[in-house]
Amino acid sequence: MGGNGGDLESNKxxxxxxxxxxxxxxxxxHSDYSSEKQWTSWLIPMIVVANVAMFIVIMLVNDCPxxxxxxxxxxxxxxxxxxxxxxxxxxxxxxxxxxxxLEKLGALEWSKVVDDHQAWRLVSCIFLHAGVVHLLANMLxxxxxxxxxxxxxxxxxxxxxxxLAGIGGSxxxxxxxxxxxxxxxxxxxxxxxxxxxxxxxxxxxxxxxxAAALFTLVIIILVNLAVGMxxxxxxxAHIGGFLTGFLLGFVLLMRPQFSWQERHNLPVNARxxxxxxxxxxxxxxxxxxxxxxxxxxxxxxLFKGENGNKHCSWCHYLSCVPTSxxxxxxx
Numbered sequence: 001m002g003g004n005g006g007d008l009e010s011n012k013x014x015x016x017x018x019x020x021x022x023x024x025x026x027x028x029x030h031s032d033y034s035s036e037k038q039w040t041s042w043l044i045p046m047i048v049v050a051n052v053a054m055f056i057v058i059m060l061v062n063d064c065p066x067x068x069x070x071x072x073x074x075x076x077x078x079x080x081x082x083x084x085x086x087x088x089x090x091x092x093x094x095x096x097x098x099x100x101x102l103e104k105l106g107a108l109e110w111s112k113v114v115d116d117h118q119a120w121r122l123v124s125c126i127f128l129h130a131g132v133v134h135l136l137a138n139m140l141x142x143x144x145x146x147x148x149x150x151x152x153x154x155x156x157x158x159x160x161x162x163x164l165a166g167i168g169g170s171x172x173x174x175x176x177x178x179x180x181x182x183x184x185x186x187x188x189x190x191x192x193x194x195x196x197x198x199x200x201x202x203x204x205x206x207x208x209x210x211a212a213a214l215f216t217l218v219i220i221i222l223v224n225l226a227v228g229m230x231x232x233x234x235x236x237a238h239i240g241g242f243l244t245g246f247l248l249g250f251v252l253l254m255r256p257q258f259s260w261q262e263r264h265n266l267p268v269n270a271r272x273x274x275x276x277x278x279x280x281x282x283x284x285x286x287x288x289x290x291x292x293x294x295x296x297x298x299x300x301x302l303f304k305g306e307n308g309n310k311h312c313s314w315c316h317y318l319s320c321v322p323t324s325x326x327x328x329x330x331x
Contacts, residue, residue, distance in 0.1 A: 043155035044146035047162070048139050051185065054127050055096075055135050058105055059084045062097035086131070094131025099181060102128055107181040110174050114305045122174065126166040128183040138185045145192045157252045158192075165191020165245040171298040172240025175308035176315060187237040191245025193221055198249030202283050206255060235319040243294075250287040254280050 063083045064076035074088035077095060086095045103109060106124030113121050129135040150158045169187020197217055200207065207213050225238060256275045301308070309316055320328035 038151040039154045041147040041150040041155075043159050044142060044150050047146070048142060051127055051129065051135065051139060055129055055132075056084070058097050058101060058128065059086075061105060062087070062101040064097075068098070092131055094133040096129065096131025096134065102130065102183055103181055107183045108170055108174055108177075109181045110178040113174055113302065117303075119303075122167050122170040123163075125170055125183050126163075126185050126188055129185070130183055134184060138189060141189050142185065142192075145189065145196075149192060149196070153253055161191055161195050161245055161248050161252060162188045164248060165194070165241040168244030168295070168298075169237035169239075169241030171295070171302060172243075172308075173234050173237040174302055175298065175306065176236045176319065177234055178307055178309075182234045182237060184234075184237070186234075187241030190224070190238045190241040191248070193217075193224070194242040194245030194247075195249035195253060197221065198246045198283075198287075199253040202250050202253065202280050203255045205257065205277070233319070239318060244291070247287040247291050247294075250280075250283040251291070254284065 060083050064085045064087055065079065065082065068076055068087065070076070070088075073091055077086040077089060079085045086092065087098050089095075091098065099107075103112075105128060106121055107128055108121050108125035112118045129138065146158065146162070149161075166185065166188035169190065170182075173182050173187070200210075200213055200217060204210060221242070225235065225242070227233065254276055257277060316328070322328045
């Protein structure tokens with residue numbers, strides 16, 4: 001697919017991260033917090049439904065039997081599906097549409113964003129997927145990670161996290177992936193993982209087994225970022241989404257100190273004087289500043305037509321490391 005201008009974030013597929021350790025009844029969590037009233041999760045299921053519906057629309061528009069030249073590139077896959085049949089596996093091994101269809105419907109493409117001023121692609125690409133495999137991987141990860149976060153923090157905060165992390169991933173991707181299209185929700189998913197890490201750090205005092213919680217989450221994140229260094233996977237979207245979510249976690253997912261929350265049930269000398277700790281306020285302020293600066297600089301560079309690779313000669317290795325077994329497409 002890279003040869004057709006469709007790089008998998010899938011630089012045409014961001015592979016979604018696996019299910020995280022974090023559960024509402026996690027043994028790492030303070031018992032008094034795990035008994036808190038939980039929100040009903042409805043936003044994450046709706047996002048899943050929207051992504052599945054969008055993929056069906058993509059395949060209907062793609063219409064492989066009528067728009068594909070089987071003489072040159074082979075037959076459509078699963079032709080019994082009619083208009084929903086997939087492009088030949090040589091062209092798209094993820095069982096999905098052509099690169100041109102994804103581009104038409106809003107895939108992230110540097111030239112379209114910069115030259116044609118189609119900034120909306122920074123958002124639309126989050127809801128497009130390169131194939132059934134890509135869609136299933138991302139949506140299963142979203143269900144495992146997102147529902148638990150929404151139950152704990154509510155749909156407003158998780159919705160803001162998801163969208164801003166997805167956009168942050170798109171901005172970094174567009175700055176460094178200039179010759180291929182990119183689609184997928186993995187930037188947003190990595191944002192949720194990043195937010196989980198900062199939530200652990202900013203709410204450090206409410207965790208029972210801090211080292212175990214931190215170790216588990218860091219390993220999950222590192223494994224997924226390492227997978228992103230394979231060819232045809234847009235790790236810049238992963239990194240941009242992760243950093244955005246990490247900073248947003250300090251802003252949106254702060255919890256009050258246990259001593260303040262239980263102040264009415266504690267002796268006077270044990271009651272918390274402040275709802276949040278000093279370091280929570282410091283993390284909050286620094287994160288807000290970094291988010292504003294990061295988004296501003298990123299967008300200014302993007303709309304000026306900057307290529308991030310010209311400012312960072314080694315950064316392309318963050319998305320793909322060439323070996324004797326594969327080469328990396330020119331970005």
